[in-house]
Amino acid sequence: MDQIAVFNEYVRRKGLKNTNQRMIILETFLNSKSHYSTEDLYLKLRKDHPRIGYATVHRTLKLLAECGIALELNFGDGQTRFEPLNADQHHDHLVCTECGSIIEFSEPEIEKLQEQVAARYNFKIVSHRHELYGLCSTCKEKSN
């Protein structure tokens, strides 16, 4: 079941409606590799679809997060970002505080340890956030 099917299913179950705008937003969102803020996505969409409003983009992103298609990220720059979430290929982030570039990484060992930590506190993990902040290789060199 792909993301679009997941969305349709979710909409149906909740008695919501599947509009044209939502489909356009969802597709544009899924086809991107970036970490979009509401504004980023709104601006991108506006080129081809000037009739789609900021609020709709925002509400749709929230909806996608709700049904597990998007993950909300917050890198501490005051902007909430969203990224397409794919259960079977989870990853975390290295964030360069100098140039803002973002590198994705995944480390199954860490995920496993997380589970152990949670178990220690009888805690049920629903999602997590793991970000390393610092200097990427390029900025590291420059600072020398």
Add this chain to the structure above:
Amino acid sequence: MDQIAVFNEYVRRKGLKNTNQRMIILETFLNSKSHYSTEDLYLKLRKDHPRIGYATVHRTLKLLAECGIALELNFGDGQTRFEPLNADQHHDHLVCTECGSIIEFSEPEIEKLQEQVAARYNFKIVSHRHELYGLCSTCKEKSN
């Protein structure tokens, strides 16, 4: 060297000034175990020190983050929180999305793996953030 000494040193090096307000804010902040937002700390301070303004609290917290005494946290509820940072007793968080309670944990194994990941990308870690969201033991039971 304790936190207050670190602060004094930082202030001196930067040619800043060490005011009464800053000392009060710093002490109150350090003596707390909580994860304060600017507002939380402002309200707490106001009881004993009604003359300290919100902006001063905010600017001081930013300053503390800058000199490494405080860590900025963002649990995704739209409020930036700060916690006293102690280099030698670092910890991360389990955040209950149901009741909002926060459990601290530390797992040296994970820290070690982080370093390995960073090395893989020739990335220099300055700080990190690692949060697990889900249900704490109490809320987990209730949901059954």
Add this chain to the structure above:
DNA sequence: CTCAATGCAAACTATTTGCATTCGA
């Protein structure tokens, strides 16, 4: 038809800033 979704503008919330005044070094 009915009720959810949209688009716009306005409202809100957290954070930041301008500026006259105060105060530390």
Add this chain to the structure above:
DNA sequence: TCGAATGCAAATAGTTTGCATTGAG
């Protein structure tokens, strides 16, 4: 004394909401 810090109020930025209108089921 001099410039950094303060406190207030006002500005900003991101996010959310109210409401008349549109449109999907």
